[in-house]
Amino acid sequence: GEDVEQSLFLSVREGDSSVINCTYTDSSSTYLYWYKQEPGAGLQLLTYIFSNMDMKQDQRLTVLLNKKDKHLSLRIADTQTGDSAIYFCAEEGSYQKVTFGTGTKLQVIP
Amino acid sequence: NAGVTQTPKFQVLKTGQSMTLQCAQDMNHNSMYWYRQDPGMGLRLIYYSASEGTTDKGEVPNGYNVSRLNKREFSLRLESAAPSQTSVYFCASSEGRGGGYTFGSGTRLTVV
Numbered sequence A: 001g002e003d004v005e006q007s008l009f010l011s012v013r014e015g016d017s018s019v020i021n022c023t024y025t026d027s028s029s030t031y032l033y034w035y036k037q038e039p040g041a042g043l044q045l046l047t048y049i050f051s052n053m054d055m056k057q058d059q060r061l062t063v064l065l066n067k068k069d070k071h072l073s074l075r076i077a078d079t080q081t082g083d084s085a086i087y088f089c090a091e092e093g094s095y096q097k098v099t100f101g102t103g104t105k106l107q108v109i110p
Numbered sequence B: 001n002a003g004v005t006q007t008p009k010f011q012v013l014k015t016g017q018s019m020t021l022q023c024a025q026d027m028n029h030n031s032m033y034w035y036r037q038d039p040g041m042g043l044r045l046i047y048y049s050a051s052e053g054t055t056d057k058g059e060v061p062n063g064y065n066v067s068r069l070n071k072r073e074f075s076l077r078l079e080s081a082a083p084s085q086t087s088v089y090f091c092a093s094s095e096g097r098g099g100g101y102t103f104g105s106g107t108r109l110t111v112v
Helices: none
Strands: A004-006 A009-013 A018-024 A031-037 A043-050 A055-058 A061-066 A071-076 A085-092 A098-100 A104-109 B004-007 B010-013 B019-025 B031-038 B042-049 B064-068 B074-078 B087-094 B101-103 B107-111
Touching (some): A009 A018, A018 A031, A043 A061, A043 B101, A071 A085, B019 B087
Parallel strands (some): A009 A104, B010 B107
Antiparallel strands (some): A031 A085, A055 A061, A061 A071, B004 B019, B031 B087, B087 B101, B087 B107
């Protein structure tokens, strides 16, 4: 079946850029998503990119998609302590089936 | 604008007890989902409902049943709880392809 992989942990200093990476296997992916989960809360949709796009920018967030390598990344500019959370990558393939990664815990050091 | 509302937020059950987790959305979404989240395993789909009147099994349906009561409500039932069902349960809804999911705040269930 489809698989989405992420590294488990990332630590950055406040003010630096964070880059969270994700790889997926489904060649029929149409939409790819990034979600944020703060402690004790549900997942919140941050941004998404359509599979025919290479890049999408939304304020401090930049999503890069390399469809050939099935690689997705989320760059957070000027990372703040409020960005500390778990970030999930997800891909939507055939029949609107969505597969989530295991999440990357971002720790921002003041 | 409430979004997706789940009840209860916390629950402790004894092995063998039954309970129903409630979920309601006010966004007029057609599709609704139940996930469980366990450490190191991400989100796993239990059941989903693509539209009112339909339900389908996801990745880990054993031990669970669901009811799509109407367009707004989608409940998850544990008939005989087991310790392996200790988890955080999330309900989500979606307007369709490309719309992403809106999640509830979760139900933290412990089975002892």
